[in-house]
Amino acid sequence: MIEEETKSAVITIPNILSVxxxxxxxxxxxxxxxxxxxxxxxxxxxxxxxxxLVDGWVARRFKSVSDVGKVLDPVADKLTQLAILFCLMIDYPIMVILFGLLIVKEALLAITGFIVVHRIRDVSGAKWHGKLSTLMLYSVMIIHVLWRAIPAGLSTALVIATIVVTTFSLILYLNDFFETIKRTRNVEL
Structure with a gap:
């Protein structure tokens, strides 16, 4: 009963941190x-x-994972990432590639996520590769915001590494999606 209440909760510490x-x-x-x-x-x-990081830790540690949080947390992440990448494009044109990739990735994941939720009536959380991609992206953004004189070669290398990890994550998420579709093939849409 308590777990069900937590799952449907709206006002939780993790959700407040996401807001x-x-x-x-x-x-x-x-x-x-x-x-x-x-x-x-x-x-x-x-x-x-x-x-x-704290909202995820609190959610898991204190069993306050909610369906709202499963949506709100990644929305806060992606909006932050897109906004900062958009700002960084002013000074670092290579960020356009990362910005575009992130839009494609999130659009595909939103579509596939909607299909999965519709089929199995559950919201799945982030996977390890998605967390790694987010960590790399935040690191690259922070480095570029704070290190204004970053050498062009290092900047390019960091962005390319982030593109590779983000693409890898997208491929793994899409693989999970197709596996879920195979398992639920007999479930009507």
Whole structure:
């Protein structure tokens, strides 16, 4: 009974942290683009990344994983990532590739996720490779926000490594999707 209540809960510590991350997005953009205070923008981005880790840990540790959180957490992540990548494209044109890849990945995962939820009536959480991709992306974004004089070759190498990991994650997520479809083939849409 308690587990069911937690699953359907809306106001939980992890969900509050996810909303906090959403509220940080315009603050980070303001400090990056508006006043060009890259240190403050970088610190806010680090705080956003840390609260992402904390909300996941709290959700699992205190059994406060909710269906709302399973949706809200990745939405906060992706909106943060897209907003910061959009800002970074101003100074680092190679970020356009990462930005485009992230849009394609998230669009495909949203479509496949909708199909899976419709078939099995459950929201699945992030996988290890998705977490690795997120960690790499946050790291690359933080490095580029804070290290304004990053050598072009290192910048390119970091972005390419992130593209490879993100693509790998997308392939594994799509594989999971097709496996789920195979297992639930007899379930009507």
């Amino acid at each position: 906090f991350r959403l509220l940080l997005i315009p603050v980070i953009i303001y400090y990056y683009v508006g006043v060009a205070d890259y240190v403050v923008a970088g610190v806010m981005l680090i705080i956003s990344g840390v609260t992402d």
